[in-house]
Amino acid sequence: MTVLRISDRPAGEDVLIALSDVSKSYRRGAQIVPVLSGLTFDIRRKEFLALMGPSGSGKSTMLNLIAGIDSPDQGSIKVGGEDITLLPEAELADWRAANVGFIFQFYNLMPVLTALENVELPLTLTSLGRRDRRDRAQLALSLVGLSDRVKHLPSELSGGQQQRVAIARAIVTDPTVLVADEPTGDLDRQSAKEVLEIMQRLNRDMGKTIVMVTHDHRAAAHAKRIMSLEKGDLSYLVEQRLE
Amino acid sequence: MNQWLTLVARNVLRHRLRTSLTLVGLIVAILAFGVLQTVVKTWYAGVDGAVPSRLLTRNAISFALPLPKSYQKRISAVEGVRRVTHVNWFGGIYKDPKNFFPQFAIDAASYLDVFPEILVPDEVRRAFLHERRGAIVGRKLAKRYGFKSGDVIQLRGTVFPGNWEFLICGVFDGRDPKTDTSQLFFRWDYLNETLRVRSKAQADQVGVFAVDVVSLDSVADVSQAIDEVFRNSLAETLTETERSFQIGFVKQTEAILISIRVVSFVVIFIILAVMANTMAMTARERLREYATLKAIGFSPGYVARLILGESVLIASIGGAIGIGLTPPVAARLAELSATLFPTLIVSLNTVMLQALAAVVVGVLAAILPMRRAARVRIVDGLRALG
Numbered sequence: 001m002t003v004l005r006i007s008d009r010p011a012g013e014d015v016l017i018a019l020s021d022v023s024k025s026y027r028r029g030a031q032i033v034p035v036l037s038g039l040t041f042d043i044r045r046k047e048f049l050a051l052m053g054p055s056g057s058g059k060s061t062m063l064n065l066i067a068g069i070d071s072p073d074q075g076s077i078k079v080g081g082e083d084i085t086l087l088p089e090a091e092l093a094d095w096r097a098a099n100v101g102f103i104f105q106f107y108n109l110m111p112v113l114t115a116l117e118n119v120e121l122p123l124t125l126t127s128l129g130r131r132d133r134r135d136r137a138q139l140a141l142s143l144v145g146l147s148d149r150v151k152h153l154p155s156e157l158s159g160g161q162q163q164r165v166a167i168a169r170a171i172v173t174d175p176t177v178l179v180a181d182e183p184t185g186d187l188d189r190q191s192a193k194e195v196l197e198i199m200q201r202l203n204r205d206m207g208k209t210i211v212m213v214t215h216d217h218r219a220a221a222h223a224k225r226i227m228s229l230e231k232g233d234l235s236y237l238v239e240q241r242l243e
Numbered sequence: 244m245n246q247w248l249t250l251v252a253r254n255v256l257r258h259r260l261r262t263s264l265t266l267v268g269l270i271v272a273i274l275a276f277g278v279l280q281t282v283v284k285t286w287y288a289g290v291d292g293a294v295p296s297r298l299l300t301r302n303a304i305s306f307a308l309p310l311p312k313s314y315q316k317r318i319s320a321v322e323g324v325r326r327v328t329h330v331n332w333f334g335g336i337y338k339d340p341k342n343f344f345p346q347f348a349i350d351a352a353s354y355l356d357v358f359p360e361i362l363v364p365d366e367v368r369r370a371f372l373h374e375r376r377g378a379i380v381g382r383k384l385a386k387r388y389g390f391k392s393g394d395v396i397q398l399r400g401t402v403f404p405g406n407w408e409f410l411i412c413g414v415f416d417g418r419d420p421k422t423d424t425s426q427l428f429f430r431w432d433y434l435n436e437t438l439r440v441r442s443k444a445q446a447d448q449v450g451v452f453a454v455d456v457v458s459l460d461s462v463a464d465v466s467q468a469i470d471e472v473f474r475n476s477l478a479e480t481l482t483e484t485e486r487s488f489q490i491g492f493v494k495q496t497e498a499i500l501i502s503i504r505v506v507s508f509v510v511i512f513i514i515l516a517v518m519a520n521t522m523a524m525t526a527r528e529r530l531r532e533y534a535t536l537k538a539i540g541f542s543p544g545y546v547a548r549l550i551l552g553e554s555v556l557i558a559s560i561g562g563a564i565g566i567g568l569t570p571p572v573a574a575r576l577a578e579l580s581a582t583l584f585p586t587l588i589v590s591l592n593t594v595m596l597q598a599l600a601a602v603v604v605g606v607l608a609a610i611l612p613m614r615r616a617a618r619v620r621i622v623d624g625l626r627a628l629g
Contacts, residue, residue, distance in 0.1 A: 069538050069621040090542065097540025104625070108535040112253035117246070122539050124246045169539075 016176065016209050017043040017066055022075035024061055035061045039075070041227075048203040048210045050223035057229040059213045060181055066211055067179040068096050080176060097125045101170030101208075103180035103199075107162040109154040109169070115141060116150040119168045126173065140168035144198055160191025167198055171208070178202065180212040184219045196222040247545070251552035258525075262557060265521045269561025269601065270568065272514035277569035277597045278576060279507035281589050283500050286493055288421050288586065293486035297357070298454040298466055301488070303479040309448035310478050312435075317472055318452055323465040325457045328353035329449035331431060335398030335407060337388070344384055346398065346427045348434040351377075357455045360418040361428075367392070367413025375433050378409035381424030383586075385414045403434065405441055420588055454482070511600050518608035522554050526612030527627075533616045534624020543617035550616055554609035555602065562601025566594055 019041055025034040035058040043049055043066075051059040064070035065077055068084045076083045079099065087095055102108075109118045119137040128136070141147055144164040154162050163183060170178055180199065184192035200222050202208045212223060220226045255262055284291075300318060302308040312329065319327045333346040351372055355363055363371070363379060370392075371377045380390045390396065394411040409429050417424045431449070438446040456465050466482040473480045483491070493500070526533075533546045570589045577587035619627075 064622050067538070069625075093537065093540050093542055096538065102535070102538050104535070106531075108531060108625070110250065110532060110535075112250065112257055117249070121246065121536075125540050 014044045015042040016045040016047070016080060017211075018076075018078040019062075019065070020076045020078075022062075022065060022072045022077060024058070024065065024070070024072050036065075036072075043209065043211060046203065046207045046209055048200065048222070048224040049212065050220035050226045051211065051213045051229060052215070052217075052220055052226055053229035055215075057231060059229045062229065063179050063181055063211060063213045066177070067100050067102065068092050097122060097173065099176045101173065101175040101178040103163070103166050103170050103178060103183045105182035105185040107154070107159075107166045107186075109162055109165055111154050114151050114153055115146060115157065115165045115168075118154070118165055119172050122169060122173050136172055137168070140172040141165070143171070144168045158191065159187050160194055163187060163191070163195050164198065167195065167202075171202060171206075176209060178208050178210045180210065182214055183212060184214065184216060192216075192219065247548065247552065250549055251556060254525075254529075254549070254553050255556055261521060261524075265518060265557055266561045266564070268514050268517050269558060269604070270565045272510050272604075273562050273565025273597050273601055274568050274572060275510045276507045276600055277566065277589060277593055278573050278587075279503050279510070280593045280596060281569070281573050281587050282576075282584065283503050283507075284590055284593060285584050285587055286496065286500055287489075288423075290486055290489040290493060291421065293484065293489050294360075295484065295486070296456045296459050296462060297485040298456060298462065298469070298482050299485055299488040300452040300454060300469055300480045300482040301450070303470075303481040306451065306488075306492075308478070309445075309450055310452065310480065312447045312449050314473065314478075314480070315449075315452060318454060318469055321465060321468045321472060323457050323461040323468070324454055326353060326357050326455040327452055328357045329431065329452050330354065331434065331448075331450040332402065333398070333400070333429070333434070334402045335400050337396065337398055342388075344387075344425050344427060345423075346429065348431040349428050350431050351428075354428070354453070357453050360422045362416045362418055364413060364415075367415070370412040371430075374410055374412055375430060375436075376408060376410045377412040377433075378427055378429040379412055379415050380427050382414055382416050383424040384427060387425070390414070403438060403442065403445060405437075407434075407437070420586055423586070451488075453485075511604065515604045515607055518554065518558065518604050519611065521557075522550060522608045522612045523615075525553070526550055526616050530616065530619060530624045530627035534619065534621045534627070538621050538625070547613040547617040550613045551606065551609045554612075555605035558601045558605025558608070562598055562604075565601070566597045569593075569597065 019039055022036055022039045023034070024036040025032050027033075035056075039062070051062060053059045061070065065072055066079070068079075068087075071085055075085070077085050082095075084092060084095060110121065113121065116134070116137050119140050120133050123133040123136060126133075138147070138150065141150055144167050146161060146164055146168065149157060149161060149165075154165070157165065163186075178199070183199070184195055187195060196219055199210055199212070203210050203224070210223075212219070214220050300310070300314075302310050309331075315327050315329060318324060328350050330350075331348040333348055335346050336342070337344070355361060355368065367379060371379050378396075384390065390411050392411055392413045396409055396411065398407045398409065399405075400407055409427075415424065415428075416422075435446055454465070454469065456462050462484060466484070469482040470480050533549075536546055537543060573587040573589050577584045
């Protein structure tokens, strides 16, 4: 394992996500609480990055900014060369639909839809026909090992299975980036291991760039690189080669 | 099925108890609205059923005051008049004051000619014209009290004192459903001859003259001409169309009608508040789902349409059941109300009003939750408790 300073940035065409001088603060009553200040760093293409840090350090905020579901107070966030902070809300929604797959701690599946329908949901935003959508959703579910659970409602699945459905939903549109916020935070050890192995496989075999926020060192160990946030500053990062 | 429709339909069934209770409220509200609107409309049934070429001549001071029977000949002589008949409100009590039904003393032959909407079988008409104490009863009245041909019934007079016996000659029907068949008609000559003995001051007087006009175009002229005949007489007349007369009659109870109308809309307003509360609760609980949808690329408009669709679907189901229940409930109410509401027929207009009320409730109830769900920041929504 090699520890690198934040100034050691990957350079050139290999960079997929570039944050430059990003600051973000929240208003709590009359008080303004800074969360991130002047953050600059890049994420390489096909990287599996784990963001760690104590509660309130700003790691989820950073993930939200990268995913385009929150906007910085200042600075730019370029993904694939496009500054997403300049996109209007409607275009940003389209951009997310095409480029980002979300994996949440509590899965966030639609409880009234079956596993297959949940996975198919993001595809309804595309021009694909119903049959193609079904085929792709089936394929995504088979990639996470849930071909036999397509007609089950989330309430009929275990936590680990629900998270795997959520992963299938995240990859079904073949996005460039997967963002995962504490994806194993609600799972037992075995289910967490299975989910992390799937994520590793997606990164290794399908070349997905994954940014994962986690508290869990065991989960972080599955990433290629670990970065640690302290009070809104990337103090240092850990690069870990699994191959 | 379209994904949006699937989500809407399944969300409706998600909290079955809550949806069922909201539906019950909606059904009751739309039903109550429909029945109350029907009651108001029925009150105006006489106005709607008025024949344009028929004029009614009454005492200019008040229709409670009579006119001399002798006016009939002078009215008949007015140019443009085809036929004249007369009618007296009797106001008798059948056994008990609660057994209210309208009774009129009529000039049998001419009245049935001027009011052709009263359908009397030939043999009944013959018997009625032959029997001085004869009376004919409407189908609904006959059904309610079991009156049949040959029965002798007694009414206790209120306007005209004493006990009055009548021989039922038969039953009449209405030409259309709006014709009131909860009435009893008996012969004016029987009334008049008895009054000559019992109460001479009330004899030879009639309540209202009904005038059949030759041409619809001359209604206004004939009306003026009749009143001109009796100007400066002891009993001046006021002649108006049957419709105006009925409106004037209904206007006496306008405060009640306005109250009923207000209550019918208050009922809708209450269910709107209940429905809005249901939708607000629903949307608040699902804030995280809506945020998830927005995160994966769905627009705020899509999320808003999910809430709108659910609200309108619940309101439509409740509205449809409420509308479906209105005719049988109105019919039962008409039965229970005895002769107060001769007919309670739910009009197409009322059905459309009910449907509109249901849709408006569905749309308005969704507005605030839609606004909130559409505007909530994704990061705030994702933090919301499910």
